[in-house]
Amino acid sequence: MNALPAPTKRHWVRHETLLLLMLFAETTYFFYFARNFGTADNISNIVRHSAEMGLLALAMMPVILTGGIDLSVGSLMGLCAVIFGVLTHDWHWTTLQAVAATLLAGLFAGGFNAALIAFLRLPPLIVTLGTFSLYRGLAEATTQGTKIYRSFDPDFLNLGDQHFFALPIQAWIFALGALFFWVLVHRTTLGRSFRAIGFSPEGTLYAGIPVERRTAMPYVLAGLTAAIAALLFTARLHQARADAGTGYELAAITAVVLGGTSIFGGIGSVHGTLFGIAAIAVLNNGIARVPGVLKAGVGGELASMLTGALLLIALAAPILTRFITRGRATQT
Amino acid sequence: MKRYSRELTVAIALSALLVWLAIFAPHFFQPQPLLARLTAQVPVLVLTIGMSVVIISRQIDISVGSQFGVCAVVAGLTSAAGAPLSLALIAATLTGTAMGALNGFLVAWLGLPSIVVSLATMVTWAEVLRLFQQGRFINLPAGVQWFGFSQFVGQASLLFFALGLLGAMAYFLKNRTGGRHFYAVGSDSEAARLAGINPKGVTMLSFVLMGTLTGLAAFCNMVQSPQVDPKCGVGLEMKAIAAAVVGGIAVTGGRGGLWGAFFGLLLLATINPALTYMHIDAYWEKAIQGLVILLAVIADGLRTKRSAA
Amino acid sequence: MKRSQFIPALLALPFTLLMSCEKSSAPVGADHPKAAKKLTIAFLPKSKGNSYFIACEKGAREAVQELGAELLFDGPTNTDPAKQNEIVENWMTLGVDVIAVACENREGIAGPLKRAQEKGIKIVTFDSDTTPDARSFFVNQATPQGIGEALMDEAARLCAEEGEFAIITATLTAANMNEWRKFIEARLAERYPKMKLIDTKPCDDQKDKAQAETTNLISANPNLKCIMAICSPAVPGAAEAVKQAGKAGIVKVVGLGLPSENKAYLKDGVTQSVILWRVADLGYLTIQAAYAVGTGALEVGSKSIHAGKLGEIQIDGTSIILGKPFVFTKDNVDQFDF
Structure with missing residues (x-):
């Protein structure tokens, strides 16, 4: 038992070093070869375009750390956007009231996932597959698919377009989110218990930790984060729509796993997730600016394929090294 | 009795829905649309069989939708080039098998988590297909649709084939040693290894089988229509997973059977037409699908909690 | 032990190099984006x-x-x-x-x-x-209004201005198609009082789903006279369903689509009209x-x-x-x- 944590720890430190190197190489490459990649405007674009996905990834990290998964966050973004639209337009609430209610709705929807997963002990993959469909369905049913809410309070829309101290507002919100999740996971006993649950739920229970409540928490936070992401998305697009956040759950999971968090739980770090988010955000923006890609017009396709490749390489690299080092050890 | 309780629950839910339709929407049972609906589910059923085996082995494959599209285009191009149907069938299944083997290799021998591997292959195949085919339909020569026979013969033979495959696979999984190996590896791979089973081989086999069945399913889809739509695979992985799970196959591996998945598929596939026949607006569809999945899994959870207490 | 840490980095290297080799063959325009003076x-x-x-x-x-x-x-x-x-x-x-x-x-x-x-x-x-x-x-x-009116007029012509029809769209949230649907419904209300829109179904931009929805629509609504497919994969999908139901010519198919994807159905008399521009x-x-x-x-x-x-x-x-x-x-x- 004693031998287990040590190699694991080395393992993930190594992963993040590797990822940081990759990120550095990627950024340097784009900086020199991609058209206008390093301009201030473009860097602001990168942040604004990936803030929602990044926030979802930050919230997904503790979920995966406990050995779970949440497929419903993208759909919940759609539902929260619609709720916000209904409250401001049909119910004529003030923006502030509507924001508060939307956040509450996110908490509640996250809590619903949490209740089924933690207290009924149902498999997270299936529960959130169900709510993935349910939340998007509720959003579509509310708007009958067709209704789009436009024209919001200009102060609210500033969230999506404006800068604050030279950085887009999303950057500040994202930084706050990153700080919150980093402290939660790495500096609190709660965070430690997530990791412990991911390693061994039974063992954690015998250690006297309330496993059910601790398992529930990341899902509730994910719900809240999805609501925040929905508000940012609405502000950026100037529209509240039922199809907000389509496909974002997979992007968030990709970022977390690329960042070195084990999909089985127990291993991972928030800074790794941050590198993962950055690697994907930079790739999406930069690849379409490389002259050859630009000419061929295949930026979107190539970005997806390279993300897939990056994911496999990041996962396979430590395993391959283990094979190689083990092979060498047996030879000598 | 208890072993089959989940299959029973789903079958009862399905029967209740059908009885309800029989009373309020008898048009539902008109033979032609019924036959057309069932035939249209044949490719999904073939995929569900493969997915069930993968899930029973405690893995998952979310790349089958993309694989299905690739196989359909390969089969379509082969047929459009004038090759006989048998050649198109071979091309599709070989393509599927190769893609399944790639997933299997990454999961079984490199030990990578299957959800991540298949997430990566899902986006890769989808983008390759988009770059290659650009969404263009493939017009097939005459003689491909319904194998060149009449519509009824074509539909009937597809249905017989699918039910035959289902029966054979269900029997194999339940009653043959080879089939039990999937359960053994899925419930405890280490114990299975100690019992003399090769878990890597079994995992590999489940993905290869999944790939082959995907190719087969794409072929079954192609022969129903005079055209191939390169987007035909989008979202199929979710349908197959949902069917398996609603039918009582546990994502934790080692539990559940093909007949349950079959009933799960029929239940989910009946909801959408039921809305049309009951004149309920289409925008409720996703919400109801989600509720069915949740109800199925909650029923399961309550039962295990009660039996544990 | 430390040496093993270099191996992952080594593994990553060919990948990044590969990427740079592949693309740096293209003209490097990082510093002079408009050097070519091409528009x-x-x-x-x-x-x-x-x-x-x-x-x-x-x-x-x-x-x-x-x-x-x-x-x-x-x-x-x-x-x-x-x-x-x-x-x-x-x-x-x-x-x-x-x-x-x-x-x-x-x-x-x-x-x-x-x-x-x-x-x-x-x-x-x-x-x-x-x-x-x-x-x-x-x-x-064609403006959304032009498209919507052309579709509605064509459907009305085929149905002799009376009877039930249904729409197949791509997704319920597709903004441009919702715009067309708005003008279709406006034209319907204004010009064709004897026609009735009974249902609108999404097909997720997939031919197979359009076919399944049409099969259900035809059998659930025996008086249906026309299917209007407003996204391109839906036109052949709807036509195939009508053909399989043996209702070619009885249930008319009209839609927006590419001629090459609909040629066979047009010639067989399953699809009556496809609307598009060059x-x-x-x-x-x-x-x-x-x-x-x-x-x-x-x-x-x-x-x-x-x-x-x-x-x-x-x-x-x-x-x-x-x-x-x-x-x-x-x-x-x-x-x-x-």
């Missing part, structure tokens, strides 16, 4: 991997060749409603001269387009417009207009534009009009190759 036109379709826009792109590439401009072609590869906005914002920082866009989301994309205009980038829309203040010209093959010409004209706007040859107030092989094209206000949509029937479908 850069960025062409943004509603989605990629869509046969309709591939046909558009073909025309666009032809025009670019003639004019000696640089063409950038990119578009959304998924259904994320923010994607077009992101691409426009990225092009703003990339340094393009003109952006030609087929707007998925009329109001949603207006913000980024206006910001691009402020930066001196000229905007031309095609296929579907944004708000008029966010672009210079709209290359107009798609490649739309791409060609868009680039001609974008080039003229970019070089300053075309300004607001001009009455016509000389568009290469298409000759003089009339301008109405800020709309450059390609011409009315065609109605393809079994008699004329053979003349078209897209």
Whole structure:
């Protein structure tokens, strides 16, 4: 038992070093070869375009750390956007009231996932597959698919377009989110218990930790984060729509796993997730600016394929090294 | 009795829905649309069989939708080039098998988590297909649709084939040693290894089988229509997973059977037409699908909690 | 032990090198984006991997060749409603001269387009417009109103102006199709009191789902007289369902789609009419207009534009009009190759 944590720890430190190197190489490459990649405007674009996905990834990290998964966050973004639209337009609430209610709705929807997963002990993959469909369905049913809410309070829309101290507002919100999740996971006993649950739920229970409540928490936070992401998305697009956040759950999971968090739980770090988010955000923006890609017009396709490749390489690299080092050890 | 309780629950839910339709929407049972609906589910059923085996082995494959599209285009191009149907069938299944083997290799021998591997292959195949085919339909020569026979013969033979495959696979999984190996590896791979089973081989086999069945399913889809739509695979992985799970196959591996998945598929596939026949607006569809999945899994959870207490 | 840490880095190296080798063969334009002095036109379709826009792109590439401009072609590869906005914002920082866009989301994309205009980038829309203040010209093959009315009129003609019909759309949230549906319903209310829209079903842009929905619609509604398929994969899907139900000619099929995908059904008398315009010409004209706007040859107030092989094209206000949509029937479908 004693031998287990040590190699694991080395393992993930190594992963993040590797990822940081990759990120550095990627950024340097784009900086020199991609058209206008390093301009201030473009860097602001990168942040604004990936803030929602990044926030979802930050919230997904503790979920995966406990050995779970949440497929419903993208759909919940759609539902929260619609709720916000209904409250401001049909119910004529003030923006502030509507924001508060939307956040509450996110908490509640996250809590619903949490209740089924933690207290009924149902498999997270299936529960959130169900709510993935349910939340998007509720959003579509509310708007009958067709209704789009436009024209919001200009102060609210500033969230999506404006800068604050030279950085887009999303950057500040994202930084706050990153700080919150980093402290939660790495500096609190709660965070430690997530990791412990991911390693061994039974063992954690015998250690006297309330496993059910601790398992529930990341899902509730994910719900809240999805609501925040929905508000940012609405502000950026100037529209509240039922199809907000389509496909974002997979992007968030990709970022977390690329960042070195084990999909089985127990291993991972928030800074790794941050590198993962950055690697994907930079790739999406930069690849379409490389002259050859630009000419061929295949930026979107190539970005997806390279993300897939990056994911496999990041996962396979430590395993391959283990094979190689083990092979060498047996030879000598 | 208890072993089959989940299959029973789903079958009862399905029967209740059908009885309800029989009373309020008898048009539902008109033979032609019924036959057309069932035939249209044949490719999904073939995929569900493969997915069930993968899930029973405690893995998952979310790349089958993309694989299905690739196989359909390969089969379509082969047929459009004038090759006989048998050649198109071979091309599709070989393509599927190769893609399944790639997933299997990454999961079984490199030990990578299957959800991540298949997430990566899902986006890769989808983008390759988009770059290659650009969404263009493939017009097939005459003689491909319904194998060149009449519509009824074509539909009937597809249905017989699918039910035959289902029966054979269900029997194999339940009653043959080879089939039990999937359960053994899925419930405890280490114990299975100690019992003399090769878990890597079994995992590999489940993905290869999944790939082959995907190719087969794409072929079954192609022969129903005079055209191939390169987007035909989008979202199929979710349908197959949902069917398996609603039918009582546990994502934790080692539990559940093909007949349950079959009933799960029929239940989910009946909801959408039921809305049309009951004149309920289409925008409720996703919400109801989600509720069915949740109800199925909650029923399961309550039962295990009660039996544990 | 420490040495083993280098191995992952080594493994990563060929990957990054590979990437750089592959692409650095292209001219390095990082420092001088406009060194070539070619006019850069960025062409943004509603989605990629869509046969309709591939046909558009073909025309666009032809025009670019003639004019000696640089063409950038990119578009959304998924259904994320923010994607077009992101691409426009990225092009703003990339340094393009003109952006030609087929707007998925009329109001949603207006913000980024206006910001691009402020930066001196000229905007031309095609296929579907944004708000008029966010672009210079709209290359107009048909307005949403024109499409909606053409579809409704054609369906009414086929049904002799009475009876039930149903619509198959791509997704319930597709903004441009919802716009068409609005005009279809307005025309219906205004002109055809004896016709009734009984249902609208999404097909997720997939032929098979359109077929399944149509099968159900026909059998659930025995009095159904017409299926109106307003996204291109839905037209052959609906036709196949009608054919399989043995209702060819009894349930009419009308829709928006490509002739090549519907030829067989038109000839068999399953599909009665398919409405579309010369798609490649739309791409060609868009680039001609974008080039003229970019070089300053075309300004607001001009009455016509000389568009290469298409000759003089009339301008109405800020709309450059390609011409009315065609109605393809079994008699004329053979003349078209897209």
